[in-house]
Structures are given as C-alpha cells and as structure tokens.
Amino acid sequence: MNTEQYDLPSAQPLTEAYIHRKDANLDVLYGYHAGQEQDWTTRMQRLEELAGSRANAAEVAEVLRQYNSPNTTPEVDASIRAIAEGAPVIIGGQQAGLWSGALLVIHKAVSVVSGAKWATEKLGRKVVPVFWIAGEDHDWDEANHTYVLNAEQELRKLTLQRPEGPRTSVSRTQIEADGWNTLLEELEQTLPHSDFKPGLLEQLKQITEQSRSLSDMFAGILAFLFGKEGLVLLDADDPKLRKIEAPMFRRMIEQNDELEQAYKSAAEKVKSFGYQLQADVVEGSANLFVFNQANGDERTLLHKRDGQFQDRKGTAFWSKDQLLQLTEEQPSQLSNNVLTRPIMQDYLFPVLGTVLGPGEIAYWALTGEAFRKLGMEMPIIVPRMSFTLVEGTIAKHMMKYELSFEDVAKRFEARKQQWLGEQDQLSIEEKFHEVKQSFITMYGPLLELAGSVQPGLLKLGETNRQKIVEQIEYLEAKTKDAFNKQYDASIRQLDRIALSLWPSGKPQERVINMAGYWNRYGSAWLEKLLELPFSPVGGHQLVYL
Template identity: 70%
Template sequence: MFIEQYPLSSAQPLTEAYIHRTDERVESLFGYHSEQEQDWIRRMKRLEHTAASRADAVALAETLRAYNTRFGASPEMIASIGAIAEGAPVIVGGQQAGLWSGPIMVVHKAVSIIGAAKWASELLGRTVVPVFWIAGEDHDWDEANHTYVMSGNHELRKLGVQRPEGARTSVSRTTIDEETWRSLLAELDQALPHAEFKPAMMEQLTAAAERASTLSELFAAILTLLFGKEGLVLLDADEPSVRKLESPMFRRLIEHNDDLEQAYISTAERVKSFGYEPQADVVPASANLFVFQAAKGNERTLLHKLEGKFRDRKGTSVWTMDELLHLADHEPWQLSNNVLTRPLMQDYLLPVLGTVLGPGEIAYWSLTGEAFRRLDMEMPIVVPRMSFTLVEGTIAKHMAKYDLTFEDVRLRFEERKQRWLMEQDKHAIDERFAAVKQSFNDLYGPILALAASVQAGLAPLGETNHRKIVEQIEYLETKTKDAHNKQYEASTRQLDRIASSLWPAGKPQERVLNMTAYWNRYGFTWLERLLEAPFDRTGGHRIVYL
C-alpha cells in the first residue's frame, strides 16, 4: 500500500482557519485545538471534575449494551461499553443513516473516530472509547434514502428507496418492510459487477437487513460488520432508552431556551464580524428543538416561540413551557434536538474528550461555544475528520498511461482528455477545417458584396446562404472528428473510468460512492488500509493506492 498526502481544501473558510490556525479570532470560538497535546490533557482533567454533571455512566452503558447487542456486538464493542461504565472518556462523531451506509465519507468518519481514540489512549495512558452517533432523529428522508454505486459498465448508478406512506417522522421511526429489503438487495446485487468477494458480501448484507426494520438499524448493523473488531460503540440518538437518559438535559434546554437563543444569535453576529458566513441558520424566536407529535403520526415539528409559548411554524399547534417540561420529564422520546442543541446534548450524555467533525460541521459548531458556557459547560476538542481517495490498481495504471495526476482529474480532466485526443490526431483535423472555413470566408465575402451592390435585397439571402454553407462544413468537421475519436473508444472509456472513480459526477469520491464497490472487489483489505493510515489530528486528505 502507498499513501500520499494531498492538500484538498474544504471550501469552508472558517474551518480552514481553525484547522491551520490562521485566525486567532476563530480559535477563540472553540477554546481547544486538536493539534495541541496540552489541550487534550486539559480536557481530560475537565471531564474528571465534571463527571457528576453528566448522565450516569452505568445507566448509559446498560443502554448502549442493549442497543449494540441487537446488531451482533463484537467482544471488542462489549469491552468498550464496559470501559464507558467505568468512566472512560470517548471520541465521538456522527452521521445520519444512509442506504448501505451512504457515501464512503461515513467510513472515513468512523476511521477518524477510531484513530483519534487510539491516539488519545496512548497520550493519556488510559482507555478512550470510539463512539459513532447515529443521527436517527433526523427526518430528511431524501438525504438518507439513497446511495451511488459503480455498475459493471463503470456507470454511476443511483439506488434508492421511497419513503413509506405516513407522517414525516424521523428516519429511525420510518419502518421498511421485508419485501422492500428484498427488492433493495436484489437491486444492489444487479448493479454491482461480479467480483471475488460479492457472494460473501451479499450474504452479510442480507443478514444485516434481516436484523433491521429501519434505515438506521441497517446502518448500525453494517457499521458493526465493518468496525466491530475496532470496538466502535454505536448510539442512535432517537432510541427511547437514550432519550430517557437525556431527560434532565431537555429540561435545561427548555428552561434556558431564551438565554441559549441569545447565545446563538450573538455568536452568529460575531462570526459575521470576523468576515465569515454562519453555516447554520440562527433564526430569532427559534427554540432549536423539535417535538414529535403523536397525534400526527409522530411528525417531527420544529418549535418556534411567540408570546411566551412554543408553536409550530404555522401556529396550528401550541405548547406552554410547562407542557414541554412535562414531556422532558415523562416522555423525553417525544423531544428532539437540532444541529445547534445536539452538541450540548451529546456533551451531557457522554464524557466527550473530542468530537470528530467534517468541514461543514466544524463551521456550524463554531456557533455553539457561548451556548456551552451559558449552561456552565465547555465545548470538547474539535477534531477534523480525515478524508481519503481510494485508487484501484487498474486506475493507477491508466493514470500512468495517460500521464494524469489526481490534480489533473480534479481540476482539468476534460481539458487533459481533449488534449490527449488531439495529440492522437495525425491529420490536423482542426487546423485543416479551420483553413477551409477561412478560405471560404475570404472567397465568399467579395461575392456577397457584389450581389448586394446589384440589388440590396440580395444581402440577407447571401448571409443565409453563407451561414448554411458554414454549418455544412462544421457538420462534416464534427463527423470527421467523431470518426477519428471512435478509433480511440477504448482509451476514452479508460479515461472516463479514471474520472468516475476518483471524482465522480464532478465531486469528491467520498461524497458520492458507496463502500460496497470496494468491499465487493477487495473484501475488507481496503478498510484495513484506511485503519492502518496514521491518525492526523488536523484531518487532511490522503490518496490511498490499493
């Protein structure tokens, strides 16, 4: 295996400023920095002093053990949960569930969480547990319901599942029936090319689907298959047993809601004053909490505030503070966080040493520092997620053949492709047709002028005639080029395969392709390569040659 570092910018200016420490004002939004070893030690001491203010570790471990066992938890996962019961700190990162695990950046996040936990364990001389937070409370079905795979003919294919009939509730509360699972498995089997590890993979994915009644449960079962030996603990934010543990924190979020609102608004203004655009909507009068309305099929409803009460956007449903506090105390599973309150809830539920975040997440977490302080809490260490581009052996050979770098594929692929085709043109097609068109224009100009001098009305006719003749020359030019390029169809396919593998649909590989493409061909070897990559506290991008 060969790994090459590549400076891939995140396109998030605030995140880049945090990672590379180019703006002290941005650092002040966070408090700690992942690159500073001393900050990890300071954060650990803080966790030890504030243990009593968080959810009970033993009760949390019991909940995690019951949940993870449902998906065939490995001995290593059970050991990790045991460490949590004894007060071990955690590295946590999360993602909404996706079909067949969603885009491969989900795997990158899990690898980063595991790498950070191992590194921190060595630094601190104690067990640090990796935890994956499944954002099952999210109701964005269109984001969770699909994935992309590369078919046998190297075409990008979208696989998806329609939302079942019913209310717009969370992904973890949206049930998928057995017939739909069978259809999804058949679709995946048909889309992927036949390869060495396909039968075993399909068998394991079938078993995972049999354990699942929702996309979140399938997601958990797949992560268990991939990372069980690494001791990665899974937590679904929408599990009723988890919500029960969160009850006291929901009460605080409701009681201090106005104070938190002002904290988010003031921080957003501060971010703007630094010259950055806030990456999460900070809306005045937003409670930054959701309610699941049982009377409406558990529809997930964002709460807004007006005249001392909480209401839905249209004002058709209204709650008093006492009614919400009653839910917090007695039915906390009917409440849910948004992107700005989830960091607070996560820090209450878990002893978070560090949180692994992607570029966009880092940008919106910058809005939460003051909210943490208002509740006498402290933002954990923000750890940038590592990212990878996987390069298969055949792709690497083709890149060498056409003298292409990853930079070429990412920034100027079509230009390089056309240049290569032009270099194969021994007939100088472009130049010769250009010369013909120029000669025609030179010859036709005087004739057009002559006709117009005889009768002015002939000028438009002449112009039309001129345009038609040029169009015919260009038509023949196109056909000639097509005939020439057809001789290089195999090469064109190889070039296009490079782009579709490394930068599919004009986007980073990790944001499009699903991991089954690599599992299908390499078994778990590709994953082992990622887990072997050195952990980098500042994230960064690596090109991994398989």
C-alpha cells in the same frame, strides 16, 4: 502502504481557517485546537473537573450495552465497560444512509476509531470510540439512497422509497421485509461478479433480517465493519437514551431564551469575522423538536411566540409547562436540532474530541457560547480524515495518460481533450479552420458584388455564407467523431478514471458507496484505511489499493 497526501480544500472558509490556524479570532469560537498537543491534556483535566455535571456513566453504558447487544463483540463489550467507568470518548456521527451511504461515513468511523487509539497512546489512558447515529433526523431524501458503480462502469443510484405515513424520524420509519428484499436484489444486479460478492450479499441479508429501519440496517453494517475495533454505536432516537437525556432537555427548555441569545451572539461574531453562517440561527427558534403525537409522531420544529411554543404554521401549541412535563413523562417525544445536539452529546459522554466534517466544523462555531451558558465547554474539534481510494487499474490508466489526481479533480475535460488533440496527426481542427477562414475571405468580394447589383442580395448572401460555414463545421464534427472512434477504448478508460475518483464532478467520498470496494477487495480496503497513521487535523490521502 502506497499513499499520497493531497490538499483537498473543503470549500468552507471558516473550516479552512480553523484547521490551518489562519485566524486568531476563531480561538474565541472554538477554544481548543486539535493540532495543539497541550490542548488534549487540558481537555482531559477539564472533563474530570466537570464529571459531576454529566449523565450517570453507568446508566449510559447500560443503554449502550442493550443497543449494541445484537451485534456485539468482545472489543465493544470492553469499550462499554470502560464508558461505565468514566472513560473519555472520541465521538462522531452521521445520519443513517442506504448500505451505509457515501464513503465519507466510513471515513468518519475510521477517524473515530483511529482517533481513539491515538488519544489512548497520547494520554496513557483508555479512550473509547463512539459513533452517534442521528436516527432522530427526518430528512428521508438524504438517507434513502446511495450510488454504486455497476459492471458497465456506470454510476447507478439505488433508492428506498419512503413508506406511507407522517414525516417522522428515520429510526421510526419502519421498512418491511419485502422492501429489504427488493433492495438486495437491486444491489445484486448492480454489483459485478466477484469472489467476495456472495459473502457480501449474505452478510447484508442477515443484517436486514434484523432491521426494522434504515437506522437499524446502518448500525448493523457499522457493527460488522468496526466491531473488532471496539466502536460503540448509539441511536440518538433510542427511547432509553432519551430517558437519560431528560434533565438536559429540561435545562434547554427552562433556559431556552438564554440559549437563543447565545447562538445569536455567536452568529454575530462569526459574521463580524467575515464568514458566512452554516446553520440557520432563526429569531424565536427553540432549537428543539417535538414528535407531535396528534399528527402521527411528525417531527415538529418548535418556535416561540407569545409565551408559547408552536409549530412553524402556528397550528399546534405547547406551553413551557407542557414541554417540561414531557421531560418527566415522555422524553422520547423530544429531539435536538443541529445546534443543541452537540450539547446533549457532551452531557451524555465525557467527550475528549468530536470528529466532524467540513460543514459540521463551520456550524459548531455557533455553539461555544451555548456550552458556556450551561456551565459546559466545547470539546476539541477533530477534522475528519478524508481519503480517495485508487484502484490498481485506475492508477495504471492515470500513468498511461499522464494524469495527476489534481488533473482529474480540477481540469479533467480539458486534459481529456488535450490528449485527444495530441493524437491528431492529421491536424483535423487546424485544416478545417484554415478552409473556413479561406472560404470566408474569398466569399467577401462576392457579397460586395451581389450587394452592389441589388442591395437585397447582401442579406441573402450573408445567409448563404453562414449555411456553407455550418456545412463545413458539420463535416468537421463528423470527421472528428470518426477519428475519435479509433480511440473509443481510450476514452472509456479516461472516463472511468473520472467516474472512479471524481464522480459527477464531486469528491469520491461524497458520492460512491463502499459496497463496490467490499465486493472487489473483501475487507482489505478497509484494513488499509485503519492501518494509516491518524492525523488530529485531518487531511486528504490518496490510498492505492
């Protein structure tokens, strides 16, 4: 397979320092390191020692069996049976996104699957891949859209408008059949014609017919793409899962002040090491949400004040006893935030390693002390593998214009203009520059002459000179445009390179949806990613399709 390594910095100094082991101070924040082979064995031993502090594996497996049953495969069934028997897991997660969201979601799932296979071979025992769908999140604007390249090679944004109602979780926001049909029609109009298009649309139609929410649709796509790999799915907002989580919610409420201090202490360490915080550690935050039934199940972040828990505006209140009662009677009304979710994940599963993106790795640095406060231990942080898919046509164009991936990512516009300049055998810019300079030089004595006759003519002459220069520049621009039109096809090819590899000035994986590749290559593009060797410290690869 034709691939190429490329060092793609994450823009997160803390993450870079962790991955490349640049700062020994970080050991106190993260503990294990994915690149240390012995740490995997040590973590496995610790999971066995801590087995009694986690949720009942058989009960968790039964909830997973029910959740995965609509789309299950023999491989997923085998994975769930292994979980019931106490198998460790490699886990990663993401908020649901329209048609699976940006490519990085697929990359994370590939990392989870490949990481589980790698760990299975490394440890000599079954390690199960699990994908945590963050259906409890309520940020609709993050989940409701994606970008697809259309037949005209333009980036088109597809969006699902939020139904009327309170700001509840994505999993609890119901989508009607008409909404799915409209989205499918829009996708059909956007994607170019191909041999794989009818099958793609039919598969998505079958998935949406079974989907009551974006989370359901998201799970259906992941199940279809990764079912044969044994990837187990869960929705964090599954009420059956919430029932199992109740004891940990109880501990989080009872020890809330201690957890808050742990997060604050970790935040101070992060800052003292010279890094910025990637998650808010707010004074008085409970780091938990309640689905406020009095307000249509709106997901409400809890703050502590005067011995009570309340919403941000102080208009709704809960006592500690009331929250503890919820853990017993209605645990589905409770929800984690970004700082408590890692703990809940580790309570449900024997997490050998958790696959995280750059931003996640940075904010997980805040959670280590909270883990320890509860007698737990942070799992191994596994950086997500990252890819750029390079289609054959794009690779040919890059060779034609002598562009490297780094040229496209860091200096595309400059290289594009450089190429156009190299085609200019007429020296248009140089000749116009010479004429402008000659005119300005020749005009100088005339200005002096006019000013000596009447001082007021000097300003008039300067205005006149500027107008003439502007007319020369106008003719220069028109001449350049006319010249460049000879290279319209080349400019389109150059722009297509940037749009495919670095759309909107961002990495491909953060913008483009996988539907375009499914449409052009069927399953071949994904199979290539799954065949790549796993790297426990992540890294970026250019994958030539």
